[in-house]
Amino acid sequence: MKIRIANDDIQSLEVRRLERVSGEDVKRCYQCGNCSGGCPVSYAMEIPPTKVMRFLQLGNIEDVRKANTMWLCVGCLQCYSRCPQGVSVAAILEGLRQEVLRKGASKTEVRDVPFPFLKKAPQQAIVCGFRKFVG
Amino acid sequence: MEHMKIPYYPGCTLNTVAKQFDTSAREAASIIGFEMKELSQWNCCGATFPLTPDNVIGLTAPAKVLSSARKEGDTLTTLCSVCYNVLKRTNKVIRDNKEKRNVINGFIEEEYDGSVNILHYLEVLRDKVGFDKVKGAVKRPLKGIKAATYYGCMLLRPFEDIGIDKAESPTIFEDLLRALGAEPVEFANKIECCGAHLAMNNEEVVTNLSGKVMTSAVDAGAELIVTTCPLCQFNLEKSQPRVAESDTGYTPVPVVYFTQALGLALGQDIETLGFEKNSSDIMPLLKKKGIA
Ligand code: SF4
Ligand code: SF4
Numbered sequence A: 001m002k003i004r005i006a007n008d009d010i011q012s013l014e015v016r017r018l019e020r021v022s023g024e025d026v027k028r029c030y031q032c033g034n035c036s037g038g039c040p041v042s043y044a045m046e047i048p049p050t051k052v053m054r055f056l057q058l059g060n061i062e063d064v065r066k067a068n069t070m071w072l073c074v075g076c077l078q079c080y081s082r083c084p085q086g087v088s089v090a091a092i093l094e095g096l097r098q099e100v101l102r103k104g105a106s107k108t109e110v111r112d113v114p115f116p117f118l119k120k121a122p123q124q125a126i127v128c129g130f131r132k133f134v135g
Numbered sequence B: 001m002e003h004m005k006i007p008y009y010p011g012c013t014l015n016t017v018a019k020q021f022d023t024s025a026r027e028a029a030s031i032i033g034f035e036m037k038e039l040s041q042w043n044c045c046g047a048t049f050p051l052t053p054d055n056v057i058g059l060t061a062p063a064k065v066l067s068s069a070r071k072e073g074d075t076l077t078t079l080c081s082v083c084y085n086v087l088k089r090t091n092k093v094i095r096d097n098k099e100k101r102n103v104i105n106g107f108i109e110e111e112y113d114g115s116v117n118i119l120h121y122l123e124v125l126r127d128k129v130g131f132d133k134v135k136g137a138v139k140r141p142l143k144g145i146k147a148a149t150y151y152g153c154m155l156l157r158p159f160e161d162i163g164i165d166k167a168e169s170p171t172i173f174e175d176l177l178r179a180l181g182a183e184p185v186e187f188a189n190k191i192e193c194c195g196a197h198l199a200m201n202n203e204e205v206v207t208n209l210s211g212k213v214m215t216s217a218v219d220a221g222a223e224l225i226v227t228t229c230p231l232c233q234f235n236l237e238k239s240q241p242r243v244a245e246s247d248t249g250y251t252p253v254p255v256v257y258f259t260q261a262l263g264l265a266l267g268q269d270i271e272t273l274g275f276e277k278n279s280s281d282i283m284p285l286l287k288k289k290g291i292a
Helices: A013-022 A034-037 A047-059 A061-066 A080-081 A090-102 A117-120 A123-131 B020-034 B055-069 B081-096 B096-107 B121-129 B131-136 B172-180 B196-200 B204-219 B229-248 B258-265 B283-288
Strands: B006-007 B034-038 B075-078 B115-122 B147-148 B224-227 B255-257
Touching: A013 A061, A013 A090, A034 A047, A034 B121, A047 A061, A047 A090, A061 A090, A061 B147, A061 B229, A080 A090, A080 B172, A090 B006, A123 B081, A123 B196, A123 B229, B006 B055, B006 B121, B020 B034, B020 B121, B020 B258, B034 B121, B055 B081, B055 B096, B075 B081, B081 B096, B115 B121, B121 B131, B121 B172, B147 B172, B172 B258, B196 B204, B196 B283, B204 B224, B204 B229, B204 B258, B224 B229, B224 B258, B255 B258
Parallel strands: B006 B034, B006 B075, B075 B115, B147 B224, B224 B255
Antiparallel strands: none
């Protein structure tokens, strides 16, 4: 696959904004792969954590936005815990979710959550789920 | 140890679907000799610590809890791993970041400085009471029970904010179970995620993650899984039938809160431990081991 890298992409303002919101510096990542290795959900992610970092370094935030990755992150912090560079992919993914949710869009609509789940589930699952998925 | 009264934050879930977690802990405390004094005012902690530093509004709910705790003492204990994680991390932000402290205090109209010491119930047992003393109070040892101590994520990470124990090889939970007479097993997924809030919209991932936790525990010989979080408890118990269906070599095991195991060992009436509120059944195991 041919990848075209342009200065404008690498200096993407949108990536800079994401860095500001998440408190992370995407250039710190040296692509060791520990985050994807430790991530329990990387098997189901269209773009696993290590690749997310590479895409962002190259200014390709669009593909990361389209991927299911941010919605599958469980916030377990294994990526951060095992990153030799102290990068939190979890914070980056939360920043991306925040971007969507703050515009008022939702991943999951409240009316779509099954009633038996609402009745039985721990409150913390519902509160946390709403905060992660509902705009 | 003189009579200890520790301010206690139950959180939403322990007031409702995880009531047995709350009641067994209070009862165990009174047997051991301390009292958990529920805060006179509290609200939901928000159930997730905001992972971006940009999200200050997400810190206001836990900050309110902390500031009301401050009015009742200098220590606060809690049982749910998520509440513990959120309160402890928020407390650190308020203590160390003056700018955010001012914003948060302005919002909640309080003057909180981050001086409350947040202790998980496990830490109270280890550091304030001492596992030796717990051991001395055991009346019904969990002898011969191979137990998997499932930590999950929130009790441990991130290490520099939580620090209850080593992030990759903690032992606090095993040490407690050993004091209760059980035999902790070492299993691969003891600090991996159960699927957490994906319970809301992704059963596949939750079954997969919880399944890996339970199969790695059972493969290591566990006859019982012990938890510290109502969401872990829920995800494991809910996934177990599906795991057993898809993996015929898997033997389902009971899943209980650690305070239920504690109460059992301290000799509490089995009927008062709320096992009937769990969806897995511990009674056959207790009968098999001659404990009930
Ligand atoms: S663990 Fe850290 S340095 Fe390694 S690939 Fe992931 S983000 Fe990059
Ligand atoms: S926090 Fe998210 S990205 Fe990081 S390891 Fe856990 S699930 Fe994967």
